[in-house]
Amino acid sequence: MTQTYSTQMEAAKLGIVTPQMAQVAEDEGIDAEVIRERVARGTIAIPANHNHPALHAHGVGEGLRTKINVNLGISGDERDYECEMQKVRTALEFDAEAIMDLSNYGKTHDFRRALVDMSPAMIGTVPMYDAVGYLEKDLGNITAQDFLDVVRAHAEEGVDFVTIHAGLNRKSIDSFKRSGRMMNIVSRGGSLIYAWMEMTGNENPFFEHYDELLDILYEYDVTISLGDALRPGCVSDSTDAGQVSELIELGLLTTRAWERNVQVMIEGPGHMALNEIAANMQIEKTLCHNAPFYVLGPLVTDIAPGYDHITSAIGGAIAAANGADFLCYVTPAEHLRLPSVQDVREGVIASKIAAHAADLANGVPGARDWDDRMARARQRLDWPAMFDEAIDRKKAEEYVASTNPHDPSTCTMCGAMCSVRTMNKAMKGENVSLL
Incomplete structure (x- = not known):
């Protein structure tokens, strides 16, 4: 009798190795049964919407290569979808495993559908960003059901994971208010949920109606990326009561999702001094039951606008070497403007370097082979072979060609x-x- 399943986690619990698990096992050089067992436990997630046929499945989590995500999308001030598609092509050129469409103006579904149709990378969204434009309602007039309807629309369109700020409930807000933060809430989605809660007097709809949300995600096998609305937006606010209180809530929400066979990733900080990063990774893994951890940076100082791809790569390398599984890239334009195509290129490369450095430190199978190939090429003074191994071949070739030894x-x-x-x-x- 053939067993049926809706999600990767459900299949894994039934003892089934899905084609997506087999793909991850092949890419990572790890036995498929090991992948299946970790998906069943929730320590690996394979975001793979049923409606994303172009997807090349990637695993995020225990024992795997560190993956990176590229944020893009239009804003009210910059609405050039062709430019955003150029950014997509740049991300794919450098083998980014995930792309998040964070478009937050007007009707975004046409771009999102085109993105899903052409992208082998995982596609993520933050449905909260799309609610106002999708529903054509002002924030205070949106209902809890409206928010769930937008999530369903994104799931139907084929996105593989969604960021949902479900942990920002009345309890964690109380900790936030009493902690006296310098930067308050810097999460875009978190700030909108907070404002909605304050205006309406209601509980966070994603927390209050969490079971209905999970039903939608289960139907399409959309992974929930539990957003950190209270992530620190400056080093002064890191590891405060609000951040930790929300993380405790995210751990409880994780087990509820797993019970319903919905895959989970946990989102993490933001801005954080070097000496706090390792401890934060361990806190997350403990409170959230070793669910895959997805971090934005963290940026290790606040004083480098124009260079935050560097502050992020420093923090990301340390985070991934201490347990983070998924790095969200940061571009030189962070805090300053919507990134250009060149900004995206620099952000992707910086993040890929950080991810690979962490894979070396963690002894991920195959990671050292790449460096060894480069070292052998350098020992031979074999420039073509060095270019073959360079993470950014174009830049390496241009530098060598610019002088005449x-x-x-x-x-x-x-x-x-x-x-x-x-x-x-x-x-x-x-x-x-x-x-």
Whole structure:
């Protein structure tokens, strides 16, 4: 008798290895049965909506390569969908595993459908952003059912995961208000939910109607990414009562989702000093039962506008080396403007470097092989092979082509004094001439 299932988690609990699990196992070099067992426990999520046939399935979580997400989408001030599609192509060029459409103006469904139809990467959204434009209602007039209807619309369109700020309930808001934050709530979705709750006097609709929400997500196998509405927006606010109180709620919501066979990811900080990152990763894994952890950065200082792809990559590498599974990229435009295509390129590369550095530290299977191939190419002074291994081939080639060394096997940094050239000759018993 053939067993039926609706979600990856449900299949895993039934002992079934789905095609998506098999794909993840092949990509990661891990036995498919190990993947299945971890999906069943919830420590790996495979976001894979039934309505996303172009998807190349990726796993996020225990023992896997660190994945990255690329945020894009239009705003009220910048409405060029073709530019956003160029950003999509840039993200896919560098093998980003996920793309989130955070469009927050007007009717966004046409772009989202086109994105799902063409993208092999996982697609995520924050339905809360789309509510005003989708429903053509002002925030205070939206009902709890309206919010659920928008989630269903996104699920039907094929998105693989949705960020839902369900942990911002009356209890966590009380902790937030009493903690006296410098930056209050910097989560866009979190601020909108908070404002709605204050205007209407109602409980968070995603918390109050969580079971109905899970029913929608179960039907399409949409992974819930439990959003951190109270993530710190500056280093002064990190690891405060509001952040931790919400995280406790997210842990409780995680088990409720798993009981209904809905996959879960947990979203995490924001801005945080270096010395707090490792502890925060452990707190999340403990409170949220080792669910996959998805972090924005964290940005390790607040003073570098224009360079926050760097502050984020520093924090992301430390976070992933200490348990984070999924890095949301940050571009140089963070805090300043909607990113350009070039900003997206730089943000993706910085995040990929951070992810790979963490994979090296964590001994992820195959991670060291890439570095070893580059090292062997450098030892041979084999420039074409170095370009083959470069994370950004175009930039590496442009740098080399921009100068004219006397010996084309070396670069203009050391020239005849190139240590690699010197050692290659010396170890062959050849004379080393610097003239």
